[in-house]
Amino acid sequence: MKLLIVEDEKELSKSIVTYLKGENYLCEVAVDFKTALEKTESFDYDCVLLDITLPDGNGLNVLKELKADNKTGGVIIISAKNLIDDRIAGLNLGADDYLAKPFHLSELSARIAAVIRRRRFDGNKVLELNELTFDTLAKTVSVNGKGVDLTRKEYDLFLYLVTNKNRVVSKNAIAEHLSGDEADVFDNFDFIYAHMKNLKKKMVLAGCEDYIKSIYGMGYKFDI
Amino acid sequence: MKLLIVEDEKELSKSIVTYLKGENYLCEVAVDFKTALEKTESFDYDCVLLDITLPDGNGLNVLKELKADNKTGGVIIISAKNLIDDRIAGLNLGADDYLAKPFHLSELSARIAAVIRRRRFDGNKVLELNELTFDTLAKTVSVNGKGVDLTRKEYDLFLYLVTNKNRVVSKNAIAEHLSGDEADVFDNFDFIYAHMKNLKKKMVLAGCEDYIKSIYGMGYKFDI
DNA sequence: TACGAATTTGAAGAGATTCTGAATATTCTG
DNA sequence: CAGAATATTCAGAATCTCTTCAAATTCGTA
Known part of the structure; x- marks a missing residue:
């Protein structure tokens, strides 16, 4: 299982990667949207963790693009703003789940597993x-x-x-x-x-x- | 299935060939446009991978010729410049797909399969x-x-x-x-x-x- | 019908691919 | 940090496929 973590806070992405590696996921990190799109362009990740508040653009547009391809597996939005607006906008644009910072890594892991299951096994565990x-x-x-x-x-x-x-x-x-x-x-x-x-x-x-x-x-x- | 890889970087073409052989494609390589045209002249490849930035000429003209013949199967442009201009020009001239370097070989392989399917089976798998x-x-x-x-x-x-x-x-x-x-x-x-x-x-x-x-x-x- | 050419068939060797068990390297765990 | 578990590499063995060959058959034409 391969994930892409789109996040510019090095500290955070590092601890996410460490934890998720422990959960047996293979992880790659993109620190900006441009890199993220390049990567998703060229590989079909099982799940993308998308911080929508990165400096180089609008995260929701990126989400839209990810979903337009219909290529990427699941997308989970992680965002510092836990505004309802964002949440709804995100889900409407096709995000599979939404997680507000700060979150527990175990929670993140559970959500990832759920998203992947839903996509690959019709939600069957x-x-x-x-x-x-x-x-x-x-x-x-x-x-x-x-x-x-x-x-x-x-x-x-x-x-x-x-x-x-x-x-x-x-x-x-x-x-x-x-x-x-x-x-x-x-x-x-x-x-x-x-x-x-x-x-x-x-x-x-x-x-x-x-x-x-x-x-x-x-x-x-x-x-x- | 037979492919022609038009690419002068030996390293790259070698790894492309190795990978695609693993996917059961037969591959030939042309290191310049002249050779490429000679080859396409004498054989109908299922798909041509065309690096449009080779020293001996303008790749887009070559693409035009390939498509004019209507003989070659699909053409996928691979290019170091990921300029939008090139992209559009390429697609307008009839390229079936476009891939910016660097790319994952699995991605390339998927695109090739898609192009061939589209041309030979109306996109049906x-x-x-x-x-x-x-x-x-x-x-x-x-x-x-x-x-x-x-x-x-x-x-x-x-x-x-x-x-x-x-x-x-x-x-x-x-x-x-x-x-x-x-x-x-x-x-x-x-x-x-x-x-x-x-x-x-x-x-x-x-x-x-x-x-x-x-x-x-x-x-x-x-x-x- | 008979002849030569083209195709089919069966068998076998060469070559490539995969399997296997052991050795080595790496990662995990206490 | 040491010991254990796991992952990878290596080389020889086993297996499978591809191609070739020769003999048998079929086909088209004289």
Whole structure:
């Protein structure tokens, strides 16, 4: 899961990033609207945290643009002014949620999770697929009700495959999703092989049918 | 799917090619406009990535020529200058999309897919033809809803035939479309015969009517 | 019908891709 | 800061695909 934090207060963005990393999100920061739009232009973030009170422009216009693309995932507005006007304007322009500063980081995290769930899973916290249960809130995976211990990367990898079920996902896409920086990793997929092996092993061991198919030369497919 | 990347920065073109190969595109590179025009003259690429700021001429004129031919598939302009003027000029001259450097390769890949879809499938991601379903996003083929496992070349071959349905496609054209290098393969179509046989076998086995007709001395036709 | 040319078919080797287990590096946790 | 857990790299093994080859078949034409 990748987030973009649009915020110019370094202190704040730093603590947000630290906290959210702890929640297993990959974070990027934009300190102004221009950068933010460039970034959203070129990557589909799962959620954007948007401080609408930045010096270089009107945040609500930026929100409008984000939503116009219909490309970005969720958008949560964070704003120092907790004026009702802003709130309403924000929601009308399509923000998925609104959070007034100062806020608790745990609250922010919960809102982010909710927004992502709403967009990706129609608001369902739990995904049931045959013997497999995916709890995106608890971040647990279980087979026939019995939990399976996955590492972070394994969980992320699995979730990404499940989110794209019945579609072939390229190793490029997987690599981008799993690696934090926009690092160029397109010529070494060894780490994918490693995680994939471990994930499959754990799942099969837990009694789950092996739904993950390797498509030679193309990628992987969660086939269910 | 075959692309032409017109770009003089070796580093950049190399990483573009590496990435796009991972997405199952066949790529050729031209380092100047002259070479680019020669290449587009002699082959109909699915999409051309055009850096309009190359030393040997005006990129927009090249774009104009490409579009005048109406031969090339899509054209995506990539440019270091993200000036609005360029953008508008580019789109007016018929570029299908525009991407400012630096960009994420995943973004580029998504745009290419979109342009090709728009041109070849009227923007549809899924192609339904009787019992046959072609999902160009999921990269899957199914018969009566049941998936058929095709290899890369089989998928490419099939897609090419379907894209040209009810038209005879020559083995030359197929060969050019399937082979990566600009190698001259025009005297040995054995590999086409092999792929064609395997493809037909798989499809018939999956319960699909054999829509692929061999036209003696001319080529093949996907007849539906 | 018979001939040469084009296509189909089956099999096999070369080459590329993926898997695997172990070694190393990194991150987390107390 | 040390020890544990996790992530990544590496190299060899296993697997799959692509292409080529040769033999069999089909096709068009004489």
